[in-house]
Amino acid sequence: MKRRELIKTAFGLSAGLVGMSALKPLYANTGGMEFRAEPMYDVTPTKVTDKTYYFLAKDPEPSPDNHAFFNNPGFIITSEGVVVIDTGSSVQIGEMVLRQIKTVTDKPVIAVINTHYHGDHFLGNHAFIEQNPKLDIFSHQATIDNIKNGGGEFWVGFMQRSSNNGISGTVITPPNKTVNGGETMKFGDTTIKIHQWGTAHTECDLIVEVVEDKVAFLGDTAMRRVANMADGSFPGTIEAMKKAKALNCDYYIVGHGPHDNVSVCEDMQKFCEVIYGDATKYYDEGLSDFEMKPKIMQQPFMKDVASSWPGYEHTIGKFIAVAVAEVEKNMF
Ligand SMILES: [Zn+2]
Incomplete structure (x- = not known):
């Protein structure tokens, strides 16, 4: 690569990372192809309680057939609007999530929470910011740092390879608001508590508790799947599962696989x-x-x-x- 091209590419990548520039047609790590892969097929959201839903991914791994859809985005319907938990692996999946939310409620999306920095949980952010550039996307600061410092590009590459370029057009769109854990957010009739219990699946997992409905979104801290512990901690996960059980929720929604009662926490702890x-x-x-x-x-x-x-x-x-x-x- 000539030096001039190198500089151009490097500039393009960094410009694709931040804030409003996410809206410019910069397609980081998609081979410079300025087009979008075909739209994601519709997945009907699973209703857990009156306020809480999620999209159950049928496959545990990304593939060309599933468009790299292998995790469970979720959402909470509050009297003020919809809060989305994790956005999927691509702009196409984010668009599908937005389409399907409209089939359940006419309320607007008012916030997104990314539980951690793995690409299946945040790459769909692009669709949400494209629809509303001012939307608050919350995560832990370490999630934002990881995405901006190479994690974003890594995950775009991983998803592109796994899906045969099925996420082309996806721009890395990091969260823009930070939480540390311990916060209580009030959205009209709904109380959302954010928990951070140290390193479990990553060093910055957020657990999202919907107080009135006794539901917890666990991100990837619990799952009945053996996938990726490279960023995690075994003793940390054991401690996180004890705390998750102590929330006394009726339902636990996990990042991969079906939701369940507290037994999903017990299984992860035992494992x-x-x-x-x-x-x-x-x-x-x-x-x-x-x-x-x-x-x-x-x-x-x-x-x-x-x-x-x-x-x-x-x-x-x-x-x-x-x-x-x-x-x-x-x-x-
Ligand atoms: Zn993960």
């Missing part, structure tokens, strides 16, 4: 306790991660419960390696 507990024990005995893997897989919870979760076969080894690294780190 992490088995892996981290055994990793600690076998590390002390001098075993390497691949030597402990078959022993951990013999645990009743793993054989009877976790082995049926999507991703288990391929990814359980990675989870054990992450657990061993965390055991090692916590020894010093």
Whole structure:
């Protein structure tokens, strides 16, 4: 690449990151193609309570067939308007979410909350800012920092490869308002509490509690799926699950897979306790991660419960390696 082109490209990428410039036709990391991939097919939202809904993704992984739709965007209907929790992997999915919300309510979207910085949870922001450039999109500051410091480009590339360029046209659109956890937001008749309990799935997960409906949106802190623990913590997730259970909600909506009662928190806690507990024990005995893997897989919870979760076969080894690294780190 010639130097002049390099400068032009670098400028284009950084300009695509911030604020209003997201509306200019800059298509970061989409090969310079200034067109949009075809629209996302409609998914009917699942109603959980009078105020809370989510879009259940049928697949656990992104693919060309599902347009990289593999997580569950959600929304809350308040008397003031709609609050959206996570926006999907692309501008196309964000547009679909907006279309489908209109089939349920004529109230406008008044806020978005991104639970963390993984691309399936925020890349759809583009559609929301395109519709309303002044819309508040909340997240933890560390989410914004991660997206702006390379995370955004990483996730665009990942989704493009996984979906055969099915997210072309998506512009990285970071959140524009920060919360730390501990905030209570009042939207007319609805009280929303934001929780942040340290590192669980990432260092900055937000848990969104809808007080009146006794519903918690857990982001990816809990799931019956074995996918990505690279940014997370086993002891942190165990603690987060204890706190999630203590919210005493009737329903827990997770980032991937169907919603459930408190049992989804119990399963996630048990899963992490088995892996981290055994990793600690076998590390002390001098075993390497691949030597402990078959022993951990013999645990009743793993054989009877976790082995049926999507991703288990391929990814359980990675989870054990992450657990061993965390055991090692916590020894010093
Ligand atoms: Zn995630």
